[in-house]
Amino acid sequence: MKIGVFICHCGENIGRTVDCVRVAKACSFFPNVVHSVEYKYMCSDPGQNMIKQAIKDLKLDGVVVGSCSPHMHEKTFRKAVSDAGVNPFLCEIANLREHVSWVHDDKEVATDKAIDLMRFAVEKVKRNAPLKTIQVPVTKRTLVIGGGIAGIQAALDVANAGYEVVLVEKEPSIGGHMSQLSETFPTLDCSQCILTPRMVEVYQHPKIKLMTYSEVEKVEGFIGNFKVTIRKKARFVDDTLCSGCGDCAIKCPIKKKALSEFDEKLAFRSAIYVPFPQAVPNIPVIDKEVCTYFKNGKCSMCVKVCGRNAIKFDQQDEFISEDIGAIIVATGYKLYTIDKKPEASEIKGYGEYGYGKYKDVVDGLQFERIASASGPTSGEFQRPSDGKTPKKIVFIQCVGSRDESKGFSYCSKICCMYTAKHAMLYKHKVHDGEAYVFYMDIRAGGKMYEEFVRRAIEEDGVKYIRGRVSRIYEEDGKYIVKGEDTLAGVPIQIDADMVVLATAMVAQTDAPKLAQTIGMPYDNYGFYSEVHPKLRPVESSTGGVFLAGACNSPRDIPDSVAMASAAAAKALVLFGSDMLEREPTIAFVNENLCAGCFYCKKVCAYNAIEVKQIKDKNGNVIKEVAFVNSGLCQGCGTCNATCPSKAIELIGYTDEQIYAEIAALM
Amino acid sequence: MDDIKKIARELFTSGKVNAVLGYVSINGQRTKPFLATKPEETDNFIINKYILNNLTVYLTKKEILKYGKIGIFAKGCDVKAIVALLQESQIKREEVYIVGINCNGVCADFDMEFSGETIALKCLNCEVRTPKLYDELIGTTEEMPKADDGKLKMIRKIEALSSAEKWDIFEEQFDKCIKCYACRQACPLCYCERCISDKSVPRWIESSASKRGNFSWNIIRAFHLAGRCIGCNECERACPMEIPLSLLNRKMAMVAQEEFKYVSGLDPNTPTLIGSYDLKDDEDFIE
């Protein structure tokens, strides 16, 4: 190999503390170095031309530039080398500016260090292989996971830009939690009134393929080239035949066996049901668990009343494969459960508030349903136990949030606002009622938010008490709420008719499962992680996967919608070009050496390692070895370090290259 | 003890296996491993206090693999190796028929009377006297002699020493190494196609029996077994230079337990120690 060395003075930047002439001279004595020069500005045109000329004249096949950080000009020099006909990956950069001249004062010492760094680079380049960047095409279709307000917004934005969208929702209808809300803060406009037109727009959009009652089963591939398998769960209703007349649900004899998910278990629903009247699509599903037909085959009332023969008891789950370029994850949140057994095992739950055993101690979404005109009480405030109008309601904030003992230490962000709204809605309907809010801090940062909370206090007379409640117990039909006003320093005891717990927004129970399916990171709480909290807030660190809404952290409607539009914009940026370029730094397997322990597979964060069977000429499997899917491999090299026999190595950072650098220390 | 010959024969006659790995007696106080490929070859099979070998080492050998389904007589400690091999995809569960042995301890070496003094060190705190995984189980567990855990004491003693003192101990021990690789040969979990010590480009580990090569080899050997070693101690028994290899292996197992509550070879379905991680792994030593 013939290596050329080029030392840049960077004006005075390197030259001031590094004796560039001495460095160049020292390098000329390194084995294989046939050319070693220094120049004022290597990155300038004349500088680059020096490199090109030397390559041509001396038939160099390796170049080391001693200059600024490779993060600055590696691309520049690699291009110059490439222009001169040498593979760009046979060019290495030694960082003589950021790592030497700018951080040391003593010229002697700095020059010595510069020579060392040059030696590392020369030793490494000797072992570099000529590589090719990988070019991959982009499929310009987007998968949106989750049909709440964030998913709806993202789907519409992408579709309106002219690209196809597949919107997957696991429930029978899109709409998400927003469809359950009564009114929205701080404007108190009716949630369904602003949401349903959007839901219909999604349904009718020619570019959106809506798949409700469906879940993402498998995600293979990589940015621009995902292959996604979607499980379309059996509805037992043929959606091409159903006209949405609703007769089946009306006639279904199962009336009091199943609690309505939409009404947060405050009302019953039939076995065949549409979750709520405005559901999109307006096609029912059959709940197998309670349906008499599935239990003993004795009922088929829905079949009888369906004029279009749409009921299909023998329907099976379907698996649909889609080619996708970008994924927008908008899977939202769930509410902290106040029952004794919240799903996460480390969560203890609130025994002191009764673990959900008191009927009139409800959570935030239950109260939304009670307050909602479309809810089980048609918007009349009635308490669940006996239907009486509560005259005294206590609201307790921060249940499950800001509580590392029983829930999560984060602030759930929206509860201050929704509690103020709840108290306000109640006071508007029950004029002689008393509303008390136990809070720790009021966090009302948002447009017109603080004003909203103040209105609840000043105009509607909601009493705010600063303190956490210690205990609730039932006595003679009242709920004794024991608290302390920490501002006055006095104990407070309220005999309430009803208690509303402002339960926290928490990650979906299956959030980690989806993250593992897609191969993207999530935090300790189960929320999906963004690459950078400030500058790249809607991108997951997995290429081509973007985040929208509360799946990333607790978020209210305006924030979720803004984030959804941002995620849509990121997908559209990706669709701006037809091809993607990727670094060729990926792992490869020496199949002869691979013993098939698959530690590489265990540590790979990208599912890039596959199992390959080696067969003899008769087709018998001799052994199983690891195989790298070059489309998925991101080049971290964790597999390389983990492999005990080094049967898998990372191109560009092979053991041999690194060994050479270490050896160059002497 | 159950009639093991009958059991072994039945494995053949019932068509469960094509070959059986077991022990045969050499004289009263010695055994050797034996691969029976026909029912009648099992007639000399024996189980006694001298079934020291961990037969699982053969399970990954090509010569044995060619027989297809193999039966194996395995003590609880040996089964731990089977579990580890399953975790590491080296064998398939359905290809191995495990005759688990309820074990009451074995001798530290051949040619000695079994007693509290001669019991093998690995037996002292054995928690798998009944194997964790088996297709059939033979024998019963009985009272086992108690003895002093000298190795543990030694580890604790070393831990309390200064770095320089520790270094001197191991320099001396590793210096004895002649790079015969008997340790590697005896280890059921050293199944690499090519050991890193044989990798020549680059040569991470000096191949000659030099001090620094020995040092690297012994450390990397221990590290490659960290979180995997199941403590059968065959390496130490095999070492002709009597290097106390189990000190390192055991120390690593102790770290695995202290840091990650991980004990190797108990459950084929648990993720391996290296190869998995926990967000809450210890951080204190990192600035």
Add this chain to the structure above:
Amino acid sequence: MSHQTTNHTRTMTDDIKDITSQNPDICYQCGKCSAGCPVRNYMDEAPNLIVRYIQLGLYDKAVNSSTIWLCAGCLTCTTRCPKNFELAAFMDALREIALKKGIKIKEKAILKFHKAFLKQIKNHGRSYELGLIRDYKLTTGDLMADVDAAPDMLLKGKIGIFPHNIKGKESIKRIFEKTEVK
């Protein structure tokens, strides 16, 4: 990175940290402890305020309160604290510190009871009720304490006339000598 200043003078907060192995600054003053405290109504300061005083460095206010002595050690606060702050242990520490500092105790009778109790342990190794009552009465001057219950209990044999001395009495004495806060 630690921000410890070089010439840090020890404060009561440090003493509390040493005894309880927890940092009072983790308390975010939600008041759940006070809300559930069974003896809250008898205290001069709410329990959460005692923590607040320590956070603010108002140590005198904390150690002079009746609160720290009235805390019955029922652990309701500890059990329910959203920050896992062990308030009962914190109260124990404050009492210990108050004793060491020789603070004038607000709830004298309570302290005297504890002292009388510990004296029996120190002397005999186990509790000796008659001695306890005698010592307690003598130190408090409350000679009528439990005139209503004691005779009944004596009659029923619930109060031993003679103390039971354990064999290891001397080792108990040594334990006291090494640990007792006088």
Add this chain to the structure above:
Amino acid sequence: MQIGYYPGCSLSGTAKEYGKSVRAIFKQLDVELADVTDWSCCGATSGHVTSHKLAMALSARNLALAEKQGLKEIFAPCAACFGRLAVTKQELKNSPALKEEIEGIIEDKLNNTIEIINIIQLFQKIGKEKIAEKKVLDLKNLKAACYYGCLLVRPFNILHFDDAEQPTSFEELVKSTGAEVVEWNYKLECCGAAHSLPRKDIVVDLSKKILDDAMKHGANVLVVACPMCHSNLDMRQKNIIKANPGQKEIPVLYLSELIGLCLGLDNKQLGINLHTIDFNIRLKKNVEEEVAK
């Protein structure tokens, strides 16, 4: 079954009947109680409220003694002793430095391996079946309010017993005697504990609330597992009645006494005759019929 036994001071003094009944019933249930030899006071409340290390050392001494005796588990019937021993074990486990220091103070070594169990856990070990097998009398006319007090379930992070806020194990056990249990609100509220002598006023107030709540929910007997709770609820009941004319009486039994009645032991054998508030199982209607049978 043999189990280490740490009676604690009260069981030979103010809670004599608890000690008596514990010995009587476990004998009946074939449990051999092996006393910790030369045990000393756990330090009780007075220990930990005045000196952390004193409290640790006093309890640790007993743990060390029990270890030396070769005990694997010790049963402490007194909820306060149970709590102190368990807390000490955990704290010393958490801090090797503290453990070392305490070992110096007690001049003894500690492996800290002993399990400490309370009376309910011991019954759980024995199993309901055993109690059912030895049952002589069905206590079906008792309506019991089970009073856990503070220290059976708290501190939960150390004891990990049942549930800190809505425990049920006590009730489950009492049900096996045939007695009915009442759901009530004060089963975990504090009775005032060690303030019994110096601040009788507080204890009278707190205990009254507990008694009232139990009676309000229909209980005709209160069942406890702590000598301190018992003396506050039984002995102090006289003071409560005196201060509150019209206040009704409610007998307070130790759990061991209740089980003892079920096993056919009488008031004297169980020490129930030593209570301030009289209790006679024969005076409860229907129970008599049962006895007649």
Add this chain to the structure above:
Amino acid sequence: MENKTFEPKIIAFVCNWCTYTGADLAGTSRMKYEPNVRLIKLPCTGRIDPVMILKAFEKGADGVLVSGCHPGDCHYNAGNFHARRRWIMFHKLLDFVGIDENRLHFSWVSASEGKKFVDVINGFVNKVKAKGPFEKYEKINKEFVING
């Protein structure tokens, strides 16, 4: 006059995305630090193999520094979590055989922590300086030369 002090040789294995970039930031901020450390850039801490650390000692390093992205910040999602687990095992092993823990240093330095990078370098260089040359390793190296 000052005696010529011992200048240790230190090799650092750092990840490209965090610590290497953090070192760049220290440079652009013109912070000064000890010149003894030579960085070897790897894509991720997950790529750092314990054999490299041993080899660095063999090749005469008096100290080895390992540094990468903070937990949760890994460019490759989880490379540093796997690395951390390996380090836990490896540093305990080295400590057990007598490689002074002051000679092997682990740190998280993000791309924004130029100052921390400087502190880590200076702190570690001083630690190794205090320890002096790694004579024990030099000795076994030399014996290799003589015997080999």
